[in-house]
Amino acid sequence: MIIQNFTEINDFLISVFGASSFGIIVIDLDGEISMVNETAVKLLNIQIAINDVVDTNIFEYLEELNDLRDQLQSCLKKGRKAFHISETSLGGKCLSIKVQPILNGQTINIEDISERVAARQAAFNAILEGQENERQRLASEIHDGLGPMLSTIRLKTEALKENFTTEGAKLLQEISQIVGLIDTITDDTRNISHALSPSSLKKLGLVASLHSLCENANEHSKSNIQFMSNGKKPSKKLAEQAKLNIYRVGQELLNDALKYSQAENINLQLTFHKDELLLTIEDDGIGFDKKKLQEKNGIGLMNIESRTKVLGGTFEVDSQPDHGVSASIYIPLSKETD
């Protein structure tokens, strides 16, 4: 194809522009829209005809896109610069937005990444589920395989004691030591099995399991660990998977506090509200600088965040050096039942 004149080039470019699967908006230095394509109108849920959008101001359409609005406003004030909002949601869609300065204005490129994000979340859920299944399998192998063996060895070794009289004092002592070792292994085995998959969760429920978790930690730690719950049953029964996720989040929060906080007091709390479940942990330890959060202890926090997302909830950490940590997980009670 040979393009011969300006009109032809213009028509050609407009057809490319219109056919793009990216939403594209071109604005001038005041935020007036000079060009917009069909995809952009759709993605931003703009209710007026495409031809009427031109010459209106971009800010009329950004009420629910705070990130984009704030950054564009700052561009208008302080000068244009390129930026990328990698993930933001609008009307149930997930959008990725890139802004580039151009001659006398800026282009806004909007991509619908809902499918990609959903696929990522699904993959993540599958990983979590696989991990939990594997943990459960290992836990029951340990609990049902090693557990009874150890208990039996202990019984038999103890029974040996009877065969010795006082002359065998030395041997008796050794047997007692062996029994002591078996007890240590049994404790370790039980703890490993429990950490892998808390058998109490199904049988005793979430509140009692978190309670036990704190009780156990309290026995083995210098910090004073307390658990509280208002103990109300949520209106809808929590799904097993949701319970497990909440338990794991609690476990992770407590582990982090034990590992890093150097706190005197740690308080884990599960509060049932009418439409929401709140899991909070607080300590009076050394705290940390939130800006340096990412480098430190990233994986634990990532796990908490991912599990919270699976539950449809939000996760927040609050801390300042020397002023302890408060972390809160908000879980809506209507969503996590499925």
Add this chain to the structure above:
Amino acid sequence: MINLVIADDHKIFRDGLKSIFDNQAEIDVVGEAANGAQVLDLLSKQSIDVILMDISMGESDGIGTTQIIKKKYPDIKVLILSMHNESGFIIKSMEAGASGYLLKNAGKEETIRAINTVFTGDTYYSNEVSEKILAHLTQKNNNNKGSIHLTKREKEILKLIAEEYTNPEIAEQLFISIRTVDTHRRNLLEKIGAKNTVGLVKYAIKEGLLDL
């Protein structure tokens, strides 16, 4: 003579247990079961005094089985013998009507003593188990003080709310974010059962929190 049944899903452990009663004239192991259904089956056929009961027997659950037994045969004594040392399991067993709770690290002597004790109608809890019950009761007691138990932080926030500090002011004083203050405020409303700030203040005054 004590007629004893051993209920545990692992044969190797049952065999081990049986062998410790070999020289015990007063204890006669009259039956073994690998799950709850087998226990109930045994009970319907012969006279039993004491059952040594595991909690996790595959799909079958020793606590539920204990409950059924105590309803049908209130005179039969159930002694739990389990790996689980969490207070939740211990409390549930007590509620189900078990006469005692042993951990699987109990030795021969203790096991025999426990069987004899529950046979005479008394209860038997090993030391570790008793400590767990005690710790659980102490914490429960704390939680029951005025039926509402607030954390240190919650008390601080309640006091500041009662002193008419705003959320941003409280956040600044306590080095936390406004959102965290709001979370605490909501938790306080829920825990105290108050509808609004006035209710919180009333509670703070009643509990003397303002004098702290």
